[in-house]
Amino acid sequence: MRGNSIRTACGTLLSLVVVAGAAGCSNGDGSASDAASKAASAAASIGSQAADAVDSATDSAKKKLDEVKDGVDAKDAVKLGDVTTDAEGSSTVTVTARNTDDSTKSFAVKVDFKDPAGNLVDTVVVTVSDVAAGESKDATARSTHKLSGDVTATPGTALRY
Structure with a gap:
C-alpha cells in the first residue's frame, strides 16, 4: 500500500x-x-x-x-470516531475501547490514517489505559505530522492486556 x-x-x-x-x-x-x-x-x-x-x-x-506482553486480539472492542484537525494541524481521532473482561485492562490500538484513495499516509499506536471491567474509555490518536486533504482513520491491530 x-x-x-x-x-x-x-x-x-x-x-x-x-x-x-x-x-x-x-x-x-x-x-x-x-x-x-x-x-x-x-x-x-x-x-x-x-x-x-x-x-x-x-x-x-x-x-x-511488540512491547505489549500477553495481549489478546481486541479489534472488535475498539471503535473510532471521525477524524478532525487540531490547533497544531495534526489529524486526530477518538478511540473508544470497551473492556468485556472481568478485570481492569488496558488497550494498545494501532490507527491507520489514509488518504481518499486508501493509501496509508500515517500510522500511530494509542494506549487506552486502565479501562474498568465492563466499561468503555476514550483516548485520542494524533498523527505524527500534518496531513493534508480528506483523511480517514481505520483501526489496525488492537490488543487488550
Missing part, C-alpha cells in the same frame, strides 16, 4: 512538472527543460520524504505493539 501512496504523490508532482515544461515555463536563468528537471528532482525528493515519514511511523507502531 505504501508503494501506491508514493507512486500517487510522485505521479501527481511529475504531471505538474510536465505541464510546466510544456508551457515553456522557466525561471529566466535557464531553459524550460532545466526548470522541468529541477522540478522533477524536487518531486522525487518530496516523494522520498513522504515515504520515509510513513516508514518511520510504521516502524514505531510495530515496536510499540
Whole structure:
C-alpha cells in the first residue's frame, strides 16, 4: 500500500512538472527543460520524504505493539470516531475501547490514517489505559505530522492486556 501512496504523490508532482515544461515555463536563468528537471528532482525528493515519514511511523507502531506482553486480539472492542484537525494541524481521532473482561485492562490500538484513495499516509499506536471491567474509555490518536486533504482513520491491530 505504501508503494501506491508514493507512486500517487510522485505521479501527481511529475504531471505538474510536465505541464510546466510544456508551457515553456522557466525561471529566466535557464531553459524550460532545466526548470522541468529541477522540478522533477524536487518531486522525487518530496516523494522520498513522504515515504520515509510513513516508514518511520510504521516502524514505531510495530515496536510499540511488540512491547505489549500477553495481549489478546481486541479489534472488535475498539471503535473510532471521525477524524478532525487540531490547533497544531495534526489529524486526530477518538478511540473508544470497551473492556468485556472481568478485570481492569488496558488497550494498545494501532490507527491507520489514509488518504481518499486508501493509501496509508500515517500510522500511530494509542494506549487506552486502565479501562474498568465492563466499561468503555476514550483516548485520542494524533498523527505524527500534518496531513493534508480528506483523511480517514481505520483501526489496525488492537490488543487488550
